Amino acid sequence: MSFFLNQVVIGIQLGSQYVMVALGLTLIFGILDISHFAHGHLYMVGAYLLYIVMVLWDVNYWLALLICMVALALAGILVERAVYRPLRGQPQINTFIAAIGLILMLETLVRGIQPKALSVPKPIDRTLEFAGVSMEVQRLIVIIGAILFIVALQLFIKRTRLGTAIEAVAQDREGASLVGINVNRISALTFAVATALAAAAAVLMAPLAFISPEMGGVLILKAFVIVVIGGLGSIKGAIFGGYILGLLEALAIAYVSSAYKDVFAFAVLIAILAVRPTGLFKGRD
Amino acid sequence: MGKSGRYVKASALLILLGIAAALPWLLGKYQVRILTLAMAWTIATLSLNLILGYTGQASLAHGAFLGIGAYAFGIMVQRVGLNFWISLPLACVVTALLGLLVGLPSLRTKGPYFAIVTLCFNVIILKVFENWNWLSGGIQGQVVPRPAFLTQRWARYYFVLAFLLLTLVAMRLIVKSLLGVTLMSIRSNEDLAEAVGINSFRNKLLAFVISCFVVGLAGALLALENGQLDFTITNYLYSFYLLIYLLIGGVATLSGPVVGTIGLYFLLDYMKNIGIKGVEEFRYFLFGLILLLVIIFFPMGITGGVKRAWEWARGRFRKGEAGEVAG
Numbered sequence: 359m360s361f362f363l364n365q366v367v368i369g370i371q372l373g374s375q376y377v378m379v380a381l382g383l384t385l386i387f388g389i390l391d392i393s394h395f396a397h398g399h400l401y402m403v404g405a406y407l408l409y410i411v412m413v414l415w416d417v418n419y420w421l422a423l424l425i426c427m428v429a430l431a432l433a434g435i436l437v438e439r440a441v442y443r444p445l446r447g448q449p450q451i452n453t454f455i456a457a458i459g460l461i462l463m464l465e466t467l468v469r470g471i472q473p474k475a476l477s478v479p480k481p482i483d484r485t486l487e488f489a490g491v492s493m494e495v496q497r498l499i500v501i502i503g504a505i506l507f508i509v510a511l512q513l514f515i516k517r518t519r520l521g522t523a524i525e526a527v528a529q530d531r532e533g534a535s536l537v538g539i540n541v542n543r544i545s546a547l548t549f550a551v552a553t554a555l556a557a558a559a560a561v562l563m564a565p566l567a568f569i570s571p572e573m574g575g576v577l578i579l580k581a582f583v584i585v586v587i588g589g590l591g592s593i594k595g596a597i598f599g600g601y602i603l604g605l606l607e608a609l610a611i612a613y614v615s616s617a618y619k620d621v622f623a624f625a626v627l628i629a630i631l632a633v634r635p636t637g638l639f640k641g642r643d
Numbered sequence: 644m645g646k647s648g649r650y651v652k653a654s655a656l657l658i659l660l661g662i663a664a665a666l667p668w669l670l671g672k673y674q675v676r677i678l679t680l681a682m683a684w685t686i687a688t689l690s691l692n693l694i695l696g697y698t699g700q701a702s703l704a705h706g707a708f709l710g711i712g713a714y715a716f717g718i719m720v721q722r723v724g725l726n727f728w729i730s731l732p733l734a735c736v737v738t739a740l741l742g743l744l745v746g747l748p749s750l751r752t753k754g755p756y757f758a759i760v761t762l763c764f765n766v767i768i769l770k771v772f773e774n775w776n777w778l779s780g781g782i783q784g785q786v787v788p789r790p791a792f793l794t795q796r797w798a799r800y801y802f803v804l805a806f807l808l809l810t811l812v813a814m815r816l817i818v819k820s821l822l823g824v825t826l827m828s829i830r831s832n833e834d835l836a837e838a839v840g841i842n843s844f845r846n847k848l849l850a851f852v853i854s855c856f857v858v859g860l861a862g863a864l865l866a867l868e869n870g871q872l873d874f875t876i877t878n879y880l881y882s883f884y885l886l887i888y889l890l891i892g893g894v895a896t897l898s899g900p901v902v903g904t905i906g907l908y909f910l911l912d913y914m915k916n917i918g919i920k921g922v923e924e925f926r927y928f929l930f931g932l933i934l935l936l937v938i939i940f941f942p943m944g945i946t947g948g949v950k951r952a953w954e955w956a957r958g959r960f961r962k963g964e965a966g967e968v969a970g
Contacts, residue, residue, distance in 0.1 A: 393758075451699075454701065455938050456935055458931075459932070459933075462883065462930055462931030463931035463935070466931065467925070469924070579766060586759065617770075620770060621771075624767050627760065632749075
């Protein structure tokens, strides 16, 4: 039983990571109609930035979290401005291909500078015991941190003027620009928020696993799976989908096979799309 | 195009063929090998061109199918002990059949969804080959023995060249046929194609299966030239590379994939061996950057750019020549 509970905790923690990445992706995909395939690689850059700031510059973990989020938010704005904005109005597949170019650039750059996998120390290196479940404090930090960020994002979108503007653009781009919303600024803002969220996920997760240049590839595919299943642009769908995928994966690793842990999500996606080519839930489309 | 234009084109093609035939005597051993590999990759790019360029469906599973063709061929020749001339077409048929199985569910999706689903499939295949040692031969990999008449380097060069020409002719026939026009109508407007009575799903599936057959051939030829395989041949990065060769060369043309693949393959090989520190590690950075610039500034690739420049130049020339006739 305690083994099962342990796997559930790991599943929730995996799910937290997936939710944070998938939320950014669903915002960009659903709101701006951009298949931002390089999102996972910006996550990877966030993890490496944490290594630089925390290990090389010896900055406190929590301050490093803030630095990474701000830096990656700026990187997100740059990507939107330099890569995706010139491609607006072109077939969607072109943005997808541009993202692949970006992926190759980021991955080669990082691997060229630092080919080895790195590890980041845990800010609080302790393990808690509770009812037969042992839990590293960092896992708890990931789980709680993710919840805080998800709630903050919800409040931002529902309660602030800028957040409402994002929703307006999502519902009707032309209508939004007619009532005076600067669509370009909202695009940049969406990218900033989404990329900062990915950076936060990377910083939370980094102490639990090695960081490597290819870590973003499989992650973004899983995020796509979540977004497609949960419905494009649906924040709720991304949250549920992310946690469910994390739990399924943790249980599959324990009870089926760990060698094939990365393929479950994709097999599920292919099966679902074979039956319903537009995804499980009706998103904005 | 006028009669004289056709003669110019035909003689240019003949000259190119002559050069291709003479190259094994002009180049060093290493270059012949690289060119042979580049031609096998060109066949793969041509296969992607059919489904992406002409049909508009961005398959990112072609890396997997390339590896499946290569392994099917290697296993049949070495482990089953089948005749070479039976193994080669059979490897293509196996790849095409798998293509049918993958195409049936995935082609129901559209646009980026299709790209994502096929990419997911490629990751699954990579993981299967990575973990299933019986299939992939584990760390030792799979040896691919060569038949007696292909032990010479130049013989393999001509062998692959012959298949490249065959593929080009086949692609031209497909593109000019009713099927080709049908596929292009699906690419430009699927709903409209459906409205005029085209079964778009069936035609897309047909294009996908043919494309898989051809990429299986490319995989088998790569296996033949390398003589050795391991699971990395199914890597999805190859799907990306094929996409880049195709886009930089020029989509929906027949010369584009040839120019793009051979040009970039040689460029990358040159950068690998240049010996300057940093160039080797960062060469795919440049690759990505070129891809970005091409997709933003020249979505039609090199051949599209050349074509546009040529038309522009000809337009200027004509204007100067006879203003009142052309109008």
